[in-house]
Amino acid sequence: MSTLKILRDLVFLDAKIESDPDFPPARIDYLINQSQRYVQSKLNRLGFKKFETTADLVLSVTTFVGMTTKSAAITQLTGYMETSPIKYINTSGMEIINGINSMVHGQAFELPDEIFRERIISSISVPTLKYPKFMRTANFLHFYPYTITSAKAFYYRSLNDLTDDNDLTEIPIEFELFIVEKTVIDILNRKGVIQDMQKAVASLDRKIADKYQETQSQ
Amino acid sequence: MNSAEMLSSLRTLLDEKVSGGFYEDADLYNALRSGELELATRLFAVYKAKTEQNKGEALPFVLTPLYNEIEQVMGAGVATIPLPNGVIGILSVQYNHSGPSPLYPVYSRDVSSVKHFSKNNYFLKSDKNKNVYYFTYTPISGYVELETPSESEDSLAHVCYIKHPSGISALVQPTLESNTHEAIIQYALWYILRKDKDYQAQEYQKFLSMVQTLYF
Numbered sequence: 001m002s003t004l005k006i007l008r009d010l011v012f013l014d015a016k017i018e019s020d021p022d023f024p025p026a027r028i029d030y031l032i033n034q035s036q037r038y039v040q041s042k043l044n045r046l047g048f049k050k051f052e053t054t055a056d057l058v059l060s061v062t063t064f065v066g067m068t069t070k071s072a073a074i075t076q077l078t079g080y081m082e083t084s085p086i087k088y089i090n091t092s093g094m095e096i097i098n099g100i101n102s103m104v105h106g107q108a109f110e111l112p113d114e115i116f117r118e119r120i121i122s123s124i125s126v127p128t129l130k131y132p133k134f135m136r137t138a139n140f141l142h143f144y145p146y147t148i149t150s151a152k153a154f155y156y157r158s159l160n161d162l163t164d165d166n167d168l169t170e171i172p173i174e175f176e177l178f179i180v181e182k183t184v185i186d187i188l189n190r191k192g193v194i195q196d197m198q199k200a201v202a203s204l205d206r207k208i209a210d211k212y213q214e215t216q217s218q
Numbered sequence: 219m220n221s222a223e224m225l226s227s228l229r230t231l232l233d234e235k236v237s238g239g240f241y242e243d244a245d246l247y248n249a250l251r252s253g254e255l256e257l258a259t260r261l262f263a264v265y266k267a268k269t270e271q272n273k274g275e276a277l278p279f280v281l282t283p284l285y286n287e288i289e290q291v292m293g294a295g296v297a298t299i300p301l302p303n304g305v306i307g308i309l310s311v312q313y314n315h316s317g318p319s320p321l322y323p324v325y326s327r328d329v330s331s332v333k334h335f336s337k338n339n340y341f342l343k344s345d346k347n348k349n350v351y352y353f354t355y356t357p358i359s360g361y362v363e364l365e366t367p368s369e370s371e372d373s374l375a376h377v378c379y380i381k382h383p384s385g386i387s388a389l390v391q392p393t394l395e396s397n398t399h400e401a402i403i404q405y406a407l408w409y410i411l412r413k414d415k416d417y418q419a420q421e422y423q424k425f426l427s428m429v430q431t432l433y434f
Binding site for chain 1: 269272273274310323325326327328340341342345348350352
């Protein structure tokens with residue numbers, strides 16, 4: 001895996017900005033970290049699993065538009081990458097089934113906030129312990145049904161920014177050069193060299209997707 | 219060509235006898251000196267303009283005889299590197315504020331009012347902890363000014379620059395290589411004709427064409 005210095009030196013070479021006073025190391029490092037997040041975000045959405053992590057949530061009773069729900073602050077998702085979706089949340093709660101108090105497990109998927117209330121007041125599509133739902137709003141997660149007693153979130157964490165020359169990127173080696181390529185595109189766009197930025201970025205996105213497919217088919 | 223041959227060529231172009239002509243040798247040598255300096259200055263200006271677009275641009279071969287370096291041991295608290303007289307331009311500066319090695323490249327800061335803003339820019343400011351240095355240079359000041367003063371008695375600065383040609387005279391040969399001499403003579407011809415109020419614009423255009431050819 002490459003260090004920040006290696007990535008920076010590659011950027012200097014590829015963008016031909018070795019002695020450019022407008023692009024000293026501090027600025028290159030900032031752009032590299034932005035590109036690292038970009039590549040990570042693309043990989044997350046393609047289904048790459050390396051950056052998945054979990055958090056056990058502490059739930060509180062609350063209300064949402066007059067309906068009782070369970071909630072948890074987003075801050076409980078330590079290192080959460082806010083630009084990536086939360087994959088799902090495993091939940092459990094007690095329910096009387098055939099006269100017996102039983103633990104019911106479910107997997108909650110996110111609903112858009114505009115239809116969450118519609119679902120929880122509906123008599124047909126109301127979420128159950130077996131098929132719970134959650135919504136994100138105002139930095140809180142709201143769960144329904146409120147009889148959920150525990151929840152474990154599966155989400156993507158953010159990569160740590162590279163600050164020291166010897167810091168290693170966590171992006172897999174097969175995708176490291178895309179960090180460099182994205183940074184070079186950003187720099188050349190700022191210098192006015194690239195005519196069509198969208199085309200350059202779209203081409204990069206295709207390369208990342210193709211490379212991901214290639215690694216999955218090996 | 220040596221300086222005498224250049225003088226003779228110039229006299230021929232001026233329809234002058236070799237000796238006892240209308241123009242004094244001193245005037246003609248002065249014109250040749252001006253031509254050599256003008257050629258070097260022009261080529262360097264083109265080189266600097268090209269490096270704005272391509273940081274990897276190599277120094278034109280014809281300027282290599284004018285390449286010079288100086289190294290200075292900076293005392294503690296020193297931030298300036300005086301340069302000798304006759305500098306056409308700076309090629310590069312290397313420096314270490316805390317010792318003699320390793321030497322780190324120093325970025326050039328624009329000398330215009332922009333520098334007051336960029337000096338405080340989060341990304342563009344000097345950072346001695348990361349050995350990111352900036353310098354400014356103006357020919358009028360005559361020295362390279364570093365934004366990070368030295369913090370050690372033995373810290374080192376290294377400057378590469380292009381110096382003026384030595385000057386052509388009866389005793390001093392041209393500094394630039396022979397492939398530039400035609401261009402120098404061409405400039406000197408225009409220079410002398412202009413002095414005589416005989417404005418021959420096409421002679422100057424010929425000189426400019428030769429300069430373009432000489433840049434690689």
